[in-house]
Amino acid sequence: MGCGTSATESQAKKSEKAIKAAILIQRWYRCAMARLEMRRRYALNIFQSIEYAEEQAQLQLSDFFTFMLDHFTQLNETDTDSVSHFFDGISDFNTTSSDLVLLEYEKMIEVPHSYRGPRLSFPLTAEDTAALLHAFKYHQQLHARYVLQLLHETRRVLRQMPNITHLSTSYSKEITICGDLHGKLDDLLLIFYKNGVPSEKNPYLFNGDFVDRGKNSMEILIILFAFLLVYPNDLHLNRGNHEDHLINLRYGFTKEVMKKYWYHGQKILRLLEDVFSWLPLATIIDSKVLILHGGISDTTDLDLLNLFSRNKMKSVLKPPNPHTEKKSSLNKTGLVEQHSSVSKSMAKSPAMSGYRGPHTNDRSDAEKRTRRLHGGTRSDLPPQMHYLESSACKLPELTAKEWKQVVDILWSDPKTQKGCTSNKYRGAGCYFGPDVTSRLLKKYNLKMLIRSHECKQEGYEVIHGGKVITIFSASNYYEEGSNRGAYIKLNPDLIPRFVQYQVSKHTRKETLNQRVSVVECSALKSLREKIYTHRLELIETFKQYDPNDTGYISVGEWALAMESVLHLDLPWRTLRSRLVQLGSDERVDYLSCFDDLEIERPLKEVQPALVETFCRYRNDLEIIFNIIDKDRSGLISIEEFRQTWRFFSSHLNINIDDEAINKLAHAIDFNKDGSIDFNEFLEAFHVVHKFEKRKNQ
Amino acid sequence: MSGSYDYLSVYSMSFIERGSKDSKYPDNPFREVGTIIRSLGCCPSEAELHDMLAEVEEEEPTGYIHLEKFLPMMTKVLMEKRYRPIPEDVLLHAFEVLDQNKNGYLTKQELIKCMTEEGEPFTQEEMEEMLSAAIDPETNKICYKDYISMMVVDEN
Numbered sequence: 001m002g003c004g005t006s007a008t009e010s011q012a013k014k015s016e017k018a019i020k021a022a023i024l025i026q027r028w029y030r031c032a033m034a035r036l037e038m039r040r041r042y043a044l045n046i047f048q049s050i051e052y053a054e055e056q057a058q059l060q061l062s063d064f065f066t067f068m069l070d071h072f073t074q075l076n077e078t079d080t081d082s083v084s085h086f087f088d089g090i091s092d093f094n095t096t097s098s099d100l101v102l103l104e105y106e107k108m109i110e111v112p113h114s115y116r117g118p119r120l121s122f123p124l125t126a127e128d129t130a131a132l133l134h135a136f137k138y139h140q141q142l143h144a145r146y147v148l149q150l151l152h153e154t155r156r157v158l159r160q161m162p163n164i165t166h167l168s169t170s171y172s173k174e175i176t177i178c179g180d181l182h183g184k185l186d187d188l189l190l191i192f193y194k195n196g197v198p199s200e201k202n203p204y205l206f207n208g209d210f211v212d213r214g215k216n217s218m219e220i221l222i223i224l225f226a227f228l229l230v231y232p233n234d235l236h237l238n239r240g241n242h243e244d245h246l247i248n249l250r251y252g253f254t255k256e257v258m259k260k261y262w263y264h265g266q267k268i269l270r271l272l273e274d275v276f277s278w279l280p281l282a283t284i285i286d287s288k289v290l291i292l293h294g295g296i297s298d299t300t301d302l303d304l305l306n307l308f309s310r311n312k313m314k315s316v317l318k319p320p321n322p323h324t325e326k327k328s329s330l331n332k333t334g335l336v337e338q339h340s341s342v343s344k345s346m347a348k349s350p351a352m353s354g355y356r357g358p359h360t361n362d363r364s365d366a367e368k369r370t371r372r373l374h375g376g377t378r379s380d381l382p383p384q385m386h387y388l389e390s391s392a393c394k395l396p397e398l399t400a401k402e403w404k405q406v407v408d409i410l411w412s413d414p415k416t417q418k419g420c421t422s423n424k425y426r427g428a429g430c431y432f433g434p435d436v437t438s439r440l441l442k443k444y445n446l447k448m449l450i451r452s453h454e455c456k457q458e459g460y461e462v463i464h465g466g467k468v469i470t471i472f473s474a475s476n477y478y479e480e481g482s483n484r485g486a487y488i489k490l491n492p493d494l495i496p497r498f499v500q501y502q503v504s505k506h507t508r509k510e511t512l513n514q515r516v517s518v519v520e521c522s523a524l525k526s527l528r529e530k531i532y533t534h535r536l537e538l539i540e541t542f543k544q545y546d547p548n549d550t551g552y553i554s555v556g557e558w559a560l561a562m563e564s565v566l567h568l569d570l571p572w573r574t575l576r577s578r579l580v581q582l583g584s585d586e587r588v589d590y591l592s593c594f595d596d597l598e599i600e601r602p603l604k605e606v607q608p609a610l611v612e613t614f615c616r617y618r619n620d621l622e623i624i625f626n627i628i629d630k631d632r633s634g635l636i637s638i639e640e641f642r643q644t645w646r647f648f649s650s651h652l653n654i655n656i657d658d659e660a661i662n663k664l665a666h667a668i669d670f671n672k673d674g675s676i677d678f679n680e681f682l683e684a685f686h687v688v689h690k691f692e693k694r695k696n697q
Numbered sequence: 698m699s700g701s702y703d704y705l706s707v708y709s710m711s712f713i714e715r716g717s718k719d720s721k722y723p724d725n726p727f728r729e730v731g732t733i734i735r736s737l738g739c740c741p742s743e744a745e746l747h748d749m750l751a752e753v754e755e756e757e758p759t760g761y762i763h764l765e766k767f768l769p770m771m772t773k774v775l776m777e778k779r780y781r782p783i784p785e786d787v788l789l790h791a792f793e794v795l796d797q798n799k800n801g802y803l804t805k806q807e808l809i810k811c812m813t814e815e816g817e818p819f820t821q822e823e824m825e826e827m828l829s830a831a832i833d834p835e836t837n838k839i840c841y842k843d844y845i846s847m848m849v850v851d852e853n
């Protein structure tokens with residue numbers, strides 16, 4: 001008996017030891033995982049902050065881009081080619097001439113025998129969609145003629161739809177809702193693989209942002225539009241903020257189209273501009289679930305949203321002329337504006353409920369009134385922008401009120417705090433709180449709001465007490481391993497079910513640690529580049545805290561300085577150890593954050609401030625040069641460069657004298673032949689990481 | 698001292714206030730706060746974590762933790778150097794205790810049993826994640842000495 005007791009005793013001791021050991025390991029593991037989770041979070045935070053800051057910067061340059069586009073596209077329309085003139089004229093064809101138009105495309109554009117890609121025949125069938133999926137899986141490209149025909153047909157179909165689509169789940173079991181895809185074809189193919197392709201039995205809704213950033217935006221559009229044509233009652237699309245031809249200039253879609261389609265690229269882009277503007281703005285399922293791309297604001301009015309001609313909203317970068325609002329306010333009732341904006345397609349809209357007011361029978365009268373509203377001069381423009389006045393508005397404009405309604409639903413983001421404030425992060429739309437959500441849902445007797453627009457680590461997020469869902473379908477959006485993608489399965493009892501996935505390039509599974517390190521590295525790299533392009537301003541600010549020029553400031557001062565210059569709202573103290581060195585007394589050596597960086601090709605003749613400005617606006621300059629360079633030679637003249645730069649800098653309120661510009665222009669004319677190879681030029685202002693450079697040499 | 702308080706307030710603020718925007722556990726703030734506490738260099742067990750949170754949670758669970766309560770508690774914890782991280786050798790010894798046959802490695806079954814049945818059990822997700830990093834796919838064994846070394850290197 002004695003032996004038995006001591007045996008159990010020692011056994012008990014043993015297992016107690018084991019338990020203690022287990023707890024220790026679990027403790028350690030959870031701490032390690034938490035630190036990893038923090039690194040992943042702030043990496044995502046960095047990417048997001050930089051992304052939104054760039055969006056905001058682009059919006060601030062909207063006047064400039066509009067001017068550039070109007071000015072330069074007009075110049076090139078003077079050298080007409082019959083094809084483009086023809087296509088411009090057919091924009092208002094009604095449905096019966098559709099076949100005629102498709103035939104015209106066939107006559108105008110030849111598809112060579114050597115073309116091995118899919119050949120579409122209209123009306124499209126499931127065979128065509130299967131052929132397209134197959135072709136894109138094997139990296140083939142659809143010929144421009146079929147693209148144009150497809151886009152033409154898509155526009156015809158979209159025009160017949162109301163601004164807000166109403167769906168019912170009673171005819172099918174479940175509807176699948178996908179968020180942003182951003183040109184990531186692998187994600188779309190993965191979704192179709194997991195969930196089946198769209199059909200009458202398998203309806204889908206894609207909630208905007210199909211294009212930009214990824215390299216297969218065109219293919220995604222082709223697939224979605226093809227399915228739309230085959231299953232118009234089962235494939236639904238909502239417009240996103242990136243379905244906007246001016247945003248596309250900056251975020252890669254325009255570039256992709258021009259690169260893939262060369263000569264026909266312009267036509268495709270022009271037609272796309274129209275197709276985008278005809279995409280529905282929102283969808284409501286079973287009168288209970290509202291689905292739209294961005295969010296809502298405290299002034300969102302679903303009745304108003306359903307009324308006007310949505311195709312007048314071409315781009316967020318082309319807001320309505322402020323004079324419109326002034327003059328229209330002279331009219332007795334706001335209803336007058338609404339009358340004049342009703343087009344014939346809206347008259348067919350079933351969802352005219354909620355609209356109160358007399359219909360005007362005399363539409364042409366209303367149109368005349370509208371044209372008068374826009375006849376005034378835009379006298380508040382600076383002299384160099386008077387070109388804008390001469391660009392004729394083909395369609396009557398949106399009112400400021402209508403425009404805000406659309407921008408709010410395409411650009412807003414939810415927040416945890418109550419209230420509704422303007423979205424300073426992005427520069428458009430609002431931040432809306434749970435009270436705004438509740439109020440809107442209650443007003444329209446809705447159960448929940450599904451939106452996209454923001455990248456989420458898990459591919460989805462549920463907030464506002466379950467009333468708002470964010471769904472994001474582009475996995476690895478910022479970087480390989482940055483986030484999962486997800487889609488929603490919604491069945492008739494309207495309880496969402498989430499399916500997550502992640503496209504993986506490597507067959508070998510990486511550890512969480514490795515994956516996080518990749519994302520973190522990439523984020524920090526982007527951040528350091530951003531820091532470098534503000535070097536002079538940062539140093540000036542640091543020196544304010546260091547009057548004795550010791551080279552060191554406190555961590556707190558450093559964090560304040562960083563935020564005041566960069567406005568990225570990042571946890572600077574957490575990031576400090578990754579960005580800058582500490583001295584022996586725990587003070588920050590503020591110059592150390594520039595150690596690893598330099599400009600690719602320093603130009604001695606040019607002032608550092610000017611160089612830094614070019615680095616900062618490199619991406620914008622690329623867009624501008626591509627607009628100017630119509631014949632795609634890669635060259636622009638020195639005079640064009642100087643003129644462009646002068647206008648650009650006046651918008652940014654940068655004072656650079658002509659002498660400095662001249663010097664720069666001649667310095668970058670590397671061949672000394674009077675023209676600048678702008679790709680070479682842009683490369684010169686690339687920020688490089690010295691360490692990486694050394695490694696790769 | 699005020700320096701670390703500053704650090705803490707800005708750090709925590711940026712994640713607590715925006716926590717639910719990017720949260721892995723939007724409906725479970727405790728999990729969220731646990732992550733924050735652990736990433737500040739503290740290494741509490743689940744039980745110790747619950748004790749800490751019990752000090753700062755509201756009488757009626759609102760789903761949120763107030764910064765005014767959290768900060769003083771957290772500052773105290775940091776200043777008293779409570780829940781210090783575990784040194785490598787102590788960790789190694791813990792694995793050796795579990796390695797009853799003194800093989801120098803643990804089998805997959807052994808590790809799973811210990812981690813999911815003993816102490817403060819892992820969730821399935823936690824178990825899978827640990828295995829993916831720790832296991833040698835060819836032998837299906839966990840050479841814990843190598844695993845620890847790797848984790849320590851990755852941290853730095």
